[in-house]
Amino acid sequence: MAANFETSQIKGSDEVYDLCCSICEDDDIYKEGRFHCKKCSKYFCDSCVLTHNKFHKDHSVTEKDEGDNLPVNKIFDDTLELCVEHFSEKLTMFCDDHEKLLCQLCLLHYHRQCSQVVILADKIKSTGQCMDVARIAKRIEELHGRLEDAVKIGEKNMKSLQTSYENVLEEILNLRRQINETLDRLQQETIQKLEQLHSSLKISLEKDSKQCVEFMSKLKEYDINCSENISSEQSFIFYKKCLDQTASADLFLGKQIKNAYIEFQHNTDLKQYLDSCTELVNITIHEDPQRNCVDPNRVVSVKDQSQFNVRSTTDRNDCFITGICEASNGVIIIVDRNNKYVKLLDQAFNLIKQVQLPARPYLISKISPNVVAVAFGPEASVPQIHFLRVDKVRIVTLNNIELEQHCNGMAIHQGDLFVTSSTAVCQYTMEGRLVKKLYEEKSTCFNGIGVSPDGKRIYVTDDDDSLFTLTRDGEVTVTLHDPAFRTNYYIPNIHVAATGQVFVFGEKTVNQVATDGKKVLNTIKLGKINPRSVYFNADTNKMVVGFNGDDDVVEFKTKVS
Template sequence: MDVAQMSTSIEQLLKRLEDMLKIGEQHINSLQTSYETALKEIHNERQRIDDNLDRLQENTIRNLEQLHSRLKTSLENESKRCIECVSKLRSYDTKDTHSTSLERSFVAYQKCLDHSASVDSFHQNVLSNIDIVFERNKDLEQILASCTELGSIASYAAVSHYRIDPNEVVSVIDKSQYKVRTPTDKENCYITGICGSSNGEFVIADFNNKCVKLLDQGYTLLAQLQLPTFPLSLCNISTNEMAVTVGDVGSANEIHFLRVDKRSIVNFKTLQLNHSCYGISIHQSDMFVTSGVAVYQYWWMVGCSRSCIEIHLNI
């Protein structure tokens, strides 16, 4: 190689290194931007949860005030009736009985009997002391206690725009088959969903056998959890939690929340719906469920609808 060729090669290497430095600087800036975006989303998620907790608190306090007002009004009315009864009884002159006719005495006696019944009623109500008791929502407490994070934190490698080929054809590089049927399975496996956990394990939904199965990185079966009926769709909630829609015509329409823990699957929450549920997807705190003719939006953190938005599809 002569000096000119060597100089050209050096220039090319320097150019490539300079481009790599620019790309590296862009990646650092992109990383910082994504960090700030994720941090903002975490704060926004906390704010959404706070807003929903504020709404629950306002509704509970409103119920408390309504019950207190109703009970207080009832007690005050009883007191007024008692005062009126006392006033009427004191108006009867029981000392001058000799000058009172038998008719008037009989009428007064009947009124006394009526007031006696009222006094018995007042006495019974006074003995029945009414207190207001707050019973906390244990389901809400358990769900919040079971959550370990507001959402999953992960990184992904974004392909640099320098290397993107919009005309690149996606092709299958390799294909392997693994047996996931167990001796207890009565039907051939029919997989309707798959999700991964943070430690590389997989959860699959087996439609025909009405169950979900946990596989290790070598696709060996670790655990199996039976469901009440057919699993239709599966999606990730966080790094180790999933949600699976379970449904059957004329039967259950449910969402089961699962957790992968120590090489096992745990069902930690079940949400019953009043509509068919097929597909499911979760974005931040919003859970979207399809029924075949509509899309429903739920707030999945507490397993209840948040002014459920229903979007009907033209089919």
């Protein structure tokens, strides 16, 4: 094996011991460890055991000669050479294509198509390199420290999770109480209206009945048979009064309510809205990226790349992919400016679903695992942002907001909306209300904007090939100028990954920038011009790039070093 790990061998001697004295070994002196203290978990030579027994008389010490099996402190256990997945198989090969150790079953199941598979012995001979033990040890120590921090963060997050759960539960119950109060008020007002209508109609019916009785009584007064015994003048008067009275009765009967009842009609708007609701409130999960223990300043480089065509049969123009992100179920979401579509793609970039938009989408930003915001850029007559939910294979419009200024760039962090216009960086609420203008510079034109996962840094690009790093209060801490940031169009040419990596793209490259904004860590050459959108997923180690006027997106398989 090529690794330069030391054994328990006496330097300058041919003697090798299974166990060395723990005390002497700390001083680079190698003596046989003939005694073992279980309580101290240490081995002692003939000299050191005397000192140990003097100070620890209550400890039980086992001597090797007594026939007891002393625990052996092995550098490696017996499972080292076994495959992690196929634990009964030994690791005998190495795949250069995927940089993985293989057993026979790994080769059979997963790597039969790989062209660079060699046996371990040949791999060691071909590299001729030994393991950098010091570097590995330093890396292990660094990761150990970060994992300890992750445990503390996890404990803190558990408390925060419980608190947020209790707060949200209380808010749900409060909202339900408010809805109940509103429904109680509507019920009371509706019943009051019902009672008023009932009373009014009842009075009208009673009045009609009373008038009917009065008419009947008056008509009885006019006895036609009696009119023969009166004078001509009295007869004429009698006749005219009869006509007047019968006309009044006919008029009343024509106006009388024929069928009186109260009808109930649903408030269809309210019922349809309630039927369309799938939840009482929108509950989202906010995860602290620090718990993933990803160092965003480790260099991302390209291992391999592939091209995928994302043009659909209904597209009338060349694709112009202005935004890319990913839903929690792995579905890739892209916006196509030229064809006014939001498209859902599977991991092989096959079209699952697409929805037409009312205007040309300028960019997309992820809000929660399955909710995205789509902004319409400077060319839109009304500055708008539409909020969409991706539900399995559906795209549902939730709502939209209008802004006070055109949107050149957009970033969303835990309910805060950050937007760049031509000369200003602004903060909005998710309802579209302007909170404040964070930063303004009238001598430049701002393009893209991104926010670090912890929300402490805001990154802004402009048309002068610059990257500004701002605090949450809008103070510029760093300005980085690099010709590689130059683009042929005024576009939001920045992507901040969920794990904190900062990427600024130019005409031909994607440039990884340190999170403090002070320097470029790495430049990835694309092999194509005019990138328009970038998305990086540290979990899958993949970067997807969309281009201007191009039906293909490029997927880069990356590695971190």
